[in-house]
Amino acid sequence: MNLEKRMRDNMGDHSHGSPDDSGTVAKAGQGSLEKFQDPGLPPHRKRLADTDPRAEKRAERQVALLFIISIIGTLSFFIAYFVLGRPENISQIRLQNSMLGLGTTFAMLGIGVGIVHWAKTLMPDHEISELRHEIRPEADRQEAEEIINTVLEETGIKRRPLIRNTLIGAIALAPIPAIFMFRDLDRTGKNANAMVDQLRHTMWDTGVKLVRDPSGTPIKAADVQIGSVFHVIPDGLDKAEDVLNEKAKAVVLLMRLDPNKLKVSPGREDWNYDGIVAYSKICTHVGCPVALYEQQTHHLLCPCHQSTFDLTQECKVIFGPAGRPLAQLPITVDSEGFLVARSDFHEPVGPSYWERG
Known part of the structure; x- marks a missing residue:
């Protein structure tokens, strides 16, 4: 009996077999719940282009090169479309189709990859948190204007003329092949119903x-x-x-x-x-x-x-x-x-x- 009593004193009295009495189940209100602290944003890790001017210049040239590839792709489309003219055999058809396809591919790919590379290497990559606020028309307009100015400033498009000019050239040329293709649906040009x-x-x-x-x-x-x-x-x-x-x-x-x-x-x-x-x-x-x-x-x-x-x-x-x-x-x-x-x-x-x- 003495041994049994000592064991009960050490382990608690579980004679009823109830979780409420045993203390093995936590109940609401028992103890205090600690709130998770906001960890905040992770430390910003600078890229090589952020610290090395030579790396920044190299990245700028790479972006410009991608835009130039887009321009070359569009020009290749023009060469295939106008210089090769109307092919007369299957070999010429395959050559023309290949050049048209590759030209269009590089025209679109150069712009897309160039913009992505620009964003990843030269545009600011720091994270920010903004609180939601009440929308006010005039304040909202001013904020939108400020955001646009900030975006232009962060992209560096004003101070990077090489990227700006090659991007403008690539975007200006890219839609022209589609315009010529739609225009050329009527090869005769005699009247509006010629193709019909x-x-x-x-x-x-x-x-x-x-x-x-x-x-x-x-x-x-x-x-x-x-x-x-x-x-x-x-x-x-x-x-x-x-x-x-x-x-x-x-x-x-x-x-x-x-x-x-x-x-x-x-x-x-x-x-x-x-x-x-x-x-x-x-x-x-x-x-x-x-x-x-x-x-x-x-x-x-x-x-x-x-x-x-x-x-x-x-x-x-x-x-x-x-x-x-x-x-x-x-x-x-x-x-x-x-x-x-x-x-x-x-x-x-x-x-x-x-x-x-």
Whole structure:
């Protein structure tokens, strides 16, 4: 008994087994909670450019060099766009596209990286804390003006003419390529509807034979089996003045289905020949080439954004972002059994545009 009493005296009386009596659980109000002290801002660590004038000058030259790279990129775009002109073969097309892409990339990248490098090496990097205060219109205006002046002062743009001038040059030149590209959409310059007319009409016309791409071999209706697909261009395309542009508008897909599966709209009864149909290969979303045909489902698929067209329903859009069916080319056969066009497309091919009727 004496031993048990001594143990209770040393460990406390836990005979009831309750946390309230044992003291093992803290209760509200017991003890005092110490408040966390505001640690404040960390000590400011100066950069090399803040203490070494040579490092500061070197950073300034680096920023200017990045802006100059942007200017060179824009000039490279101009060279590719105007000097190379209109390429005539695939090698020139690849060269021009590469120069246009790289020029635009360096034009944008030089400005972006230059501004980031400027901010990280030359602009003040100290942290500040500002208390919220009541907004007063006049005081707010004055404060905004003060902030702008402070920003101009901290950037050093007034006292760093090399950075200022190269930045102005890079920003001034960067948008010009876009302006020329939009302006050059109408290459003829004859009238406001010239580009619309170019998109509305193709080389297809009454009696023009359907020939295989790229061999130029005419196609007989008897050669087109159910489930087969032909990539087709108009006969005489190789003699066109602008082969690439004409082909981009006129290329079609030729397929044959069971005529009983075709759902033909009124007025289009003679647009197909015994289940053989021809549709523009240009997707109505953004103009990618539609090239995948699912024989079992009779679906045409655009690989760019997965727009899906139902061939049995006159290429109606059943999935994806495309907004309209593919344009259908009316076809028939001539006296020799070769497939020929009845006319041009009855609507402009490809994506939508403002003037499209």
